[in-house]
Amino acid sequence: MYFALTDEQRALQATVREFLADRFPLSAVRALYDDEDGDGDPAELWKAIGAQGWLAVLVPEEHDGLGLGLLDAAVLARCWGEGVVPGPFLPTLVAAEAIRLGGTPEQKAEWLPKVAGGEVKLTLATEVRRASRTSFDDGKLTGTIQHVEYAHVADRLVVAADGGRLFLVDPKGPGVTVTPTETLDRTTRLCDVQLASAPGEPLADPALPEVLDRAAVLYANDLAGVARAAVNRTVDYDKTREQFGKPVGTFQVIKHTLADLHVATTMAEHAGWYAAHALDAGLPDARLAVSVAKSKASDVAREATAAMIQFHGGIGYTWEHDAHLFFKRAKREEYQYGDAATHRERIARLVVDGD
Amino acid sequence: MDLSFNEADEQFRAEFREWLAANLPMEWRERGFWRRQGEAGFEMRRQWEADKAKAGFAGIQWPKEYGGRGGTPAQRAIYDEEMVRHRAPLTVNSLGLTFLAPTVMVIGTDEQKRDIIKPLLHNEVIWCQGFSEPNAGSDLASLQCRAELDGDEYVINGQKIWTSNAMHASKMFGLFRTSTEDKKHRGITMLLVDLRNPDGSFAPGVDIRPLKQMSGASDFGEVFFTDVRVPRSNIIGKEGGGWDVAMLLLSFERGASALPQYAAFRREVDDIVELAKTVGRDSDALLRQKIASSVVELECLRYHSLSVLTQVEQGKELGASSSMTKLQWSETHQDIGELFTDVAGLAHQVSGDGLDVTDLQQSFLWSRSETIWGGSSQIQRNIVSELVLGLPR
Ligand SMILES: Cc1cc2nc3c(=O)[nH]c(=O)nc-3n(C[C@H](O)[C@H](O)[C@H](O)COP(=O)(O)OP(=O)(O)OC[C@H]3O[C@@H](n4cnc5c(N)ncnc54)[C@H](O)[C@@H]3O)c2cc1C
Numbered sequence: 001m002y003f004a005l006t007d008e009q010r011a012l013q014a015t016v017r018e019f020l021a022d023r024f025p026l027s028a029v030r031a032l033y034d035d036e037d038g039d040g041d042p043a044e045l046w047k048a049i050g051a052q053g054w055l056a057v058l059v060p061e062e063h064d065g066l067g068l069g070l071l072d073a074a075v076l077a078r079c080w081g082e083g084v085v086p087g088p089f090l091p092t093l094v095a096a097e098a099i100r101l102g103g104t105p106e107q108k109a110e111w112l113p114k115v116a117g118g119e120v121k122l123t124l125a126t127e128v129r130r131a132s133r134t135s136f137d138d139g140k141l142t143g144t145i146q147h148v149e150y151a152h153v154a155d156r157l158v159v160a161a162d163g164g165r166l167f168l169v170d171p172k173g174p175g176v177t178v179t180p181t182e183t184l185d186r187t188t189r190l191c192d193v194q195l196a197s198a199p200g201e202p203l204a205d206p207a208l209p210e211v212l213d214r215a216a217v218l219y220a221n222d223l224a225g226v227a228r229a230a231v232n233r234t235v236d237y238d239k240t241r242e243q244f245g246k247p248v249g250t251f252q253v254i255k256h257t258l259a260d261l262h263v264a265t266t267m268a269e270h271a272g273w274y275a276a277h278a279l280d281a282g283l284p285d286a287r288l289a290v291s292v293a294k295s296k297a298s299d300v301a302r303e304a305t306a307a308m309i310q311f312h313g314g315i316g317y318t319w320e321h322d323a324h325l326f327f328k329r330a331k332r333e334e335y336q337y338g339d340a341a342t343h344r345e346r347i348a349r350l351v352v353d354g355d
Numbered sequence: 356m357d358l359s360f361n362e363a364d365e366q367f368r369a370e371f372r373e374w375l376a377a378n379l380p381m382e383w384r385e386r387g388f389w390r391r392q393g394e395a396g397f398e399m400r401r402q403w404e405a406d407k408a409k410a411g412f413a414g415i416q417w418p419k420e421y422g423g424r425g426g427t428p429a430q431r432a433i434y435d436e437e438m439v440r441h442r443a444p445l446t447v448n449s450l451g452l453t454f455l456a457p458t459v460m461v462i463g464t465d466e467q468k469r470d471i472i473k474p475l476l477h478n479e480v481i482w483c484q485g486f487s488e489p490n491a492g493s494d495l496a497s498l499q500c501r502a503e504l505d506g507d508e509y510v511i512n513g514q515k516i517w518t519s520n521a522m523h524a525s526k527m528f529g530l531f532r533t534s535t536e537d538k539k540h541r542g543i544t545m546l547l548v549d550l551r552n553p554d555g556s557f558a559p560g561v562d563i564r565p566l567k568q569m570s571g572a573s574d575f576g577e578v579f580f581t582d583v584r585v586p587r588s589n590i591i592g593k594e595g596g597g598w599d600v601a602m603l604l605l606s607f608e609r610g611a612s613a614l615p616q617y618a619a620f621r622r623e624v625d626d627i628v629e630l631a632k633t634v635g636r637d638s639d640a641l642l643r644q645k646i647a648s649s650v651v652e653l654e655c656l657r658y659h660s661l662s663v664l665t666q667v668e669q670g671k672e673l674g675a676s677s678s679m680t681k682l683q684w685s686e687t688h689q690d691i692g693e694l695f696t697d698v699a700g701l702a703h704q705v706s707g708d709g710l711d712v713t714d715l716q717q718s719f720l721w722s723r724s725e726t727i728w729g730g731s732s733q734i735q736r737n738i739v740s741e742l743v744l745g746l747p748r
Contacts, residue, residue: 258746
């Protein structure tokens with residue numbers, strides 16, 4: 001019985017935290033918020049994480065990767081959330097998982113080594129615009145997909161169409177129009193992707209459900225990191241901010257709310273690790289664990305980041321303060337790969353309907 | 356991560372299951388069985404538990420020489436889990452098992468270990484805990500029940516209240532004020548007090564009165580002392596050191612893994628799901644969300660317990676962070692109580708009527724006490740915010 005990170009995983013966590021604090025601190029994130037013309041994808045950062053080998057975490061050794069598990073990737077995602085780190089890191093990991101799980105041997109050999117080496121950016125496109133569909137006909141894809149993270153800088157899109165089949169699409173190829181949007185959370189960019197008879201290269205296997213589960217776990221861990229940072233930063237501020245002649249952190253309403261948030265965040269952290277391990281180890285309750293992790297983390301991150309604004313008072317509502325960086329990321333990720341209610345309904349299907 | 360138990364631990368599980376299969380009658384496991392036994396059930400449980408202890412399935416983590424099994428923390432967790440899974444009867448000596456025995460194992464003299472642990476495991480002595488008083492609850496250190504030294508004996512005068520199991524207990528471990536000169540935390544001593552004579556009548560100067568709870572049961576009571584004499588050797592820890600002993604003692608409750616609560620509450624949720632199907636409300640979208648919310652919190656409790664268990668196995672100090680365990684299970688259990696009433700609707704008021712919900716009703720009511728005893732939720736939040744998060748007082 002050992003429910004904890006291994007020494008290696010803890011060492012990785014410490015290295016990543018230190019690296020991010022040094023190379024991409026919150027001041028850099030704020031600069032990104034202020035850069036109105038930027039693409040939201042700091043080139044230096046991308047190069048550096050590629051050089052660290054962190055994009056190789058889930059790539060099998062035979063494709064020049066590290067061949068580690070989802071739990072190791074979750075350690076990285078957690079650090080990304082703590083630092084509200086921008087860039088197509090998680091999108092690339094998720095889309096690469098689609099290729100790893102569903103690709104032909106040739107597709108894997110072509111793309112996975114490049115992912116591991118930090119040479120390509122990928123993203124997964126699943127969210128079809130309401131009342132339309134993405135169809136595949138004679139090697140060509142047609143349809144409109146919304147909210148595709150970082151499609152404007154990606155080398156390949158992995159597009160879900162026709163009831164969950166997956167296709168590789170070159171976003172710079174014929175018939176593809178990618179339009180980045182003004183995204184509230186500027187640590188990402190959500191794009192509209194229009195496909196008009198765009199060439200699509202099918203993956204071999206229908207890996208989508210598994211990919212979505214793994215994505216949910218990675219985003220849940222990012223959210224747990226966001227929540228933890230929000231709680232810690234609020235505690236630190238309320239220890240020193242004085243009103244009525246004493247630190248506001250002495251007021252019991254604030255203390256008890258933060259205590260509850262600390263408990264809830266700790267639970268989300270456990271759930272994030274557990275779900276990643278459950279998928280790695282093929283535990284029988286893996287699907288339940290995924291939905292527990294994503295719903296818990298979505299709720300906690302929303303509450304913790306809202307409390308962060310509230311318990312900073314006026315300064316917490318300013319553009320200059322960090323609170324909104326956490327708040328907006330929590331909000332965005334809350335809806336990615338299933339919001340809390342969607343995952344709870346899935347839990348109900350498992351527990352009530354016995355699906 | 357490795358969530359499997361090792362071979363020795365699984366071997367233990369197999370042995371215990373075998374014993375339960377042979378010694379736990381099937382009808383005892385049925386819903387409502389113990390309710391129907393009423394007061395007679397106590398004696399049945401007391402005897403069964405004693406037999407279990409004699410077969411080596413008690414005091415799992417404690418040394419054999421004191422009547423324990425000499426097992427591991429993991430085996431203790433397995434034991435708890437199997438007890439719940441098999442719907443084995445609840446212990447009749449929970450305060451002794453949860454609080455007194457582990458405390459004695461840590462700070463008791465060899466003589467105390469010998470005298471206390473085995474008779475406790477064999478249910479020859481049933482213990483109650485005398486901490487709370489009418490004017491000392493959350494602020495336990497303001498307790499006033501006096502114990503004055505007279506030669507080699509203490510003479511106790513005063514009152515305890517909310518004393519669980521007082522109607523069955525033969526002895527009490529209690530906190531008493533042995534000095535009014537010291538600061539309020541310092542003048543307290545933990546003493547072991549005989550409440551009853553061997554024939555079951557009250558010991559001289561002792562009076563015990565039941566208090567009826569909102570559930571209708573009388574599981575707790577008031578204990579009055581008038582010139583009750585206790586030998587000076589009945590001290591646990593040091594004279595005047597009762598506060599530290601109490602803090603150590605309470606840490607055992609909080610530090611325990613909550614896997615038994617998980618197993619019991621998860622079964623309750625299953626019962627509520629059954630109920631939802633029976634009353635045709637299992638496709639109600641809002642109820643499904645609520646059911647799932649409870650499952651989320653319970654699964655988190657399980658993961659948390661696995662993490663606590665790992666820390667215990669590695670010999671780590673849990674410290675104040677274990678207040679989180681209490682908050683998570685007690686608050687979640689209250690939500691499950693509300694889930695039950697939401698699913699049943701008005702029928703939660705009425706048991707019978709073709710729908711036997713008495714167990715869920717009882718559990719629903721009991722859950723209201725769980726955020727009060729053992730340190731209320733407010734006190735736990737004070738602990739978490741001050742000792743874990745470091746917020747100022
Ligand atoms: C079913 C049951 C069994 C029990 N069994 C035992 C037993 O066997 N032995 C024993 O000794 N005791 C027992 N108790 C007593 C229990 O420990 C006390 O009830 C508990 O400590 C609370 O004390 P109180 O009842 O005096 O409430 P109070 O302390 O008066 O609390 C009243 C309210 O004020 C809140 N409050 C108090 N202080 C603070 C603070 N600093 N900040 C914020 N809020 C605060 C409390 O949370 C509560 O909501 C039992 C109680 C119950 C309900």
